[in-house]
Amino acid sequence: MKHDDYDNLNEGTRSRIRAKRRKTNLILNSLIVVVILLIGIVSFNIFFSNDEGAADQNGVVAEKDQDAASRDKKEDSKDAGKKEDSQESGKKEADESESEEEADEESAEEEELSDPIVTEGGSDANVKQTIENPEWKPVGTTQSGEHTTVFDQNAVDWQEMILAYSYATGIDKDNMTVWFNGNGGAPNTAVGTISEKGSDQTFRVWIEWVDGEGWKPVKVEELIQNDQKQS
Structure with missing residues (x-):
């Protein structure tokens, strides 16, 4: 084999090796990009899910707080109603007592008038x-x-x-x-x-x-x- 043919053969081999390496590098780079994208998507989903969970949890807590406030308000309303009923009952008893006193006074006056x-x-x-x-x-x-x-x-x-x-x-x-x-x-x-x-x-x-x-x-x-x- 001539020297020139040997050089041409070596040059072709090197070209094929370089092309193969470039192809391999391209595939590896593509795989790296895909992996990075996958990592980003997974991370985004994880963080987004955590945010939604926190929001839902905050919503549940807020709803519980609202329910508790509503129950407290109802209890206060019941207490106020009981207090008003108690005051009304006391006022009614006072009015009845006053009416009885007036009736007694009128009866006493009638007794005086009936003793001529x-x-x-x-x-x-x-x-x-x-x-x-x-x-x-x-x-x-x-x-x-x-x-x-x-x-x-x-x-x-x-x-x-x-x-x-x-x-x-x-x-x-x-x-x-x-x-x-x-x-x-x-x-x-x-x-x-x-x-x-x-x-x-x-x-x-x-x-x-x-x-x-x-x-x-x-x-x-x-x-x-x-x-x-x-x-």
Whole structure:
């Protein structure tokens, strides 16, 4: 073999070796790039999963905190409701106690009013007994200005006299027979003879006018006989 042919053979061999190395290097570099990419993808997935897990965990914690706050709020609301109920109950009991005290006071006043002074006889022989009570009060009036006694059944003054007779005797004005109603012997005084419907018990009631307050009973005489019915 000639020297030139030997050199050409060596040169071709070296070229093939270099080409093979380049190819090998290219494959290795490609594999390295692929490995790096795979590592990056795996790392990204790991970190991303951790972030989502942390976010989910934070969400669960926040939800638990919200539920706890809601329960606390409900408990506070229940406590406040119980407190209001307790206060309302205490107020109700206080009102009931006050009402009972007022009722007791009214009852005591009624007892005082129901204990009049009773004496035998009266202004004439037909009087069985006379009843007086210093606790009697005026019955009130809707009239104003200077008072003038009016003995007219349609007048307000007459109707207020009937209220005074009812107050003094305890006979309901709608169940009362008025046998007589006239002047009591002085200005702003009146006297009435009345009885309860269907009853023979008859009373003569003396009343006087109190300015701004109405007619006030002075005394009640229980009659032996109804002297107005006989006349």
